[in-house]
Amino acid sequence: MPIVDLIKVLQEFTGRxxxxxxxxxxxxxxxxSYEPLxxxxxxxxKDAKPERAAEDLFTSLAxxxxxxxxxxxVFVGDGFVDFLVGEEHGSGGVLIELKPLFTKFDETxxxxxxxxxxxxxxxxxxxxxKIDKFSMSIAQFDEWFAxxxxxxxxxxxxxxxxxxxxxxxxxxxARDYAHQGSGDWNLFKLFIEADLRLVRKGGRLSLLVPSSIxxxxxxxxxxxxxxxxxxxxxxxxxENRGYRGVVKGEEKTVKIFPDVDNRFKFGFFKLIKDERAPxxxxxxxxxxxxxxxxxxxxxxxxxxALMRRFFSKVSFIDGVSxxx
Numbered sequence: 001m002p003i004v005d006l007i008k009v010l011q012e013f014t015g016r017x018x019x020x021x022x023x024x025x026x027x028x029x030x031x032x033s034y035e036p037l038x039x040x041x042x043x044x045x046k047d048a049k050p051e052r053a054a055e056d057l058f059t060s061l062a063x064x065x066x067x068x069x070x071x072x073x074v075f076v077g078d079g080f081v082d083f084l085v086g087e088e089h090g091s092g093g094v095l096i097e098l099k100p101l102f103t104k105f106d107e108t109x110x111x112x113x114x115x116x117x118x119x120x121x122x123x124x125x126x127x128x129x130k131i132d133k134f135s136m137s138i139a140q141f142d143e144w145f146a147x148x149x150x151x152x153x154x155x156x157x158x159x160x161x162x163x164x165x166x167x168x169x170x171x172x173x174a175r176d177y178a179h180q181g182s183g184d185w186n187l188f189k190l191f192i193e194a195d196l197r198l199v200r201k202g203g204r205l206s207l208l209v210p211s212s213i214x215x216x217x218x219x220x221x222x223x224x225x226x227x228x229x230x231x232x233x234x235x236x237x238x239e240n241r242g243y244r245g246v247v248k249g250e251e252k253t254v255k256i257f258p259d260v261d262n263r264f265k266f267g268f269f270k271l272i273k274d275e276r277a278p279x280x281x282x283x284x285x286x287x288x289x290x291x292x293x294x295x296x297x298x299x300x301x302x303x304x305a306l307m308r309r310f311f312s313k314v315s316f317i318d319g320v321s322x323x324x
Contacts, residue, residue, distance in 0.1 A: 001033065003065055009033045010061070014101060020109050021045040036060035041102075044110050049154070050100030055082060058098055070096075073161045080162070179225045183218025186210075192222060196230075201274040204233070211237050211265035214316040223316065226269070227304050231277040235302070235316060236286040236295050237267035243291035256292060279305050285316070 001009075013030040023041045025032035031041070036057055043053040055072065062068045062085050071084040074095065083096040100113040149156045170185055177185075177193050188209045199205050213219050214237065226232045241262045245254040255262060284299035307316065 001064075006034060006065060009037075013037055016112070018105075018109050018111050019102065021104075021107070036064075041110065044102060044104050047104065050103045050113060051082075051098065052154075054098050054100045057101075058083065058096070071165055073158055073165060080158070179221045181218050181221035183216070186212075186218070188213075189219065189222060196271070196273060199273045203273050204270060205273060206268055206270045208266060208268045211267050213267070213269070220315075226271060227277070227308070229274065229276055231272040231275045231281065232269065232283045232304070233272055234270040234284040234299070235267060236269075236284075236289060236299075237265060238289045238292075238295075240264045240266070241290055245291075256290075277304065281305075 009030045013028070016028075019028055019041060021041065022045060023031060023038070025038070028037075028041075031038040040053055040057040043056065044050065059070045059072075062070045062083075066085075068085045071093075072082065073080050074082075074084040081095045082098045084093045085096055086093040102110040103113045105111040149159060173185060173190065174180070177190060179193050180189055188207075192207060192209065192213075195207065196205050213222065214235070238256060239262075240255055240257055240260050242253040242255040244251060246252075247254060257264075282301040282303050285302040286295065286297060286299050289295055289297075302316070
């Protein structure tokens with residue numbers, strides 16, 4: 001069916017206030033013109049959740065009208081969004097939060113679902129959550145989660161869709177990112193590899209990242225890459241516990257990032273691209289810095305050769321002196 005005709009069919013269908021069930025193509029002409037509409041009404045008649053029925057219809061429409069692939073249940077940090085569409089065209093795609101078109105009213109008809117247009121917000125997922133990280137132990141959560149998967153069909157389907165999306169997305173990223181190593185593919189690791197591509201040979205890259213870059217097993221490949229193909233020039237690690245400073249004439253403890261937990265550690269590195277350092281190379285290292293002004297203090301001279309000799313995972317073990 002030409003796209004113009006399909007859009008007209010869709011406009012006529014969505015303009016209805018009520019549709020009798022079981023719906024017939026004689027009463028609702030659009031059903032004979034576009035099979036997914038008939039499948040949509042049939043799903044509602046069989047008591048499918050309005051949201052789930054709308055998702056299946058949306059997938060067909062995105063494909064047939066715009067030629068777009070729809071990725072369901074995309075995790076965006078605070079919760080899930082129903083769909084990501086257009087990602088395959090390289091623009092990052094568009095997030096879509098669906099609302100049902102119709103809802104089953106009784107055994108005789110479906111009615112238009114009341115929709116209030118609003119900006120997409122996922123904050124409600126935090127405020128409505130019945131479980132937070134302080135309410136149960138890890139063992140209790142694992143037990144609850146296993147039971148939830150067993151008893152809640154919709155929850156299980158959404159979890160499986162998320163797992164499948166994550167696995168597929170990881171495979172997609174693996175085509176272009178060769179130094180992510182094991183474990184979770186944290187965004188900061190991807191940004192390091194992507195940003196280094198933008199730097200010319202002999203150019204310098206410096207980024208502020210979590211301190212896990214120093215020792216986490218999942219960052220081993222990045223650290224090995226830093227020291228085997230490039231020159232690591234500096235590594236400075238900060239604590240967020242605060243330092244004594246004067247604010248508006250009053251001495252007080254000042255945290256570098258006030259809204260971040262004081263146990264969190266982070267740091268920055270400086271890297272020279274595509275210039276492998278000699279085996280005798282040492283880089284400037286500073287650890288446990290609390291006051292940014294101390295980032296210019298005399299550094300520890302950290303031996304790359306010694307690190308390779310003693311640490312199979314090429315870890316940057318921190319210390320406050322060369323003796324450490």
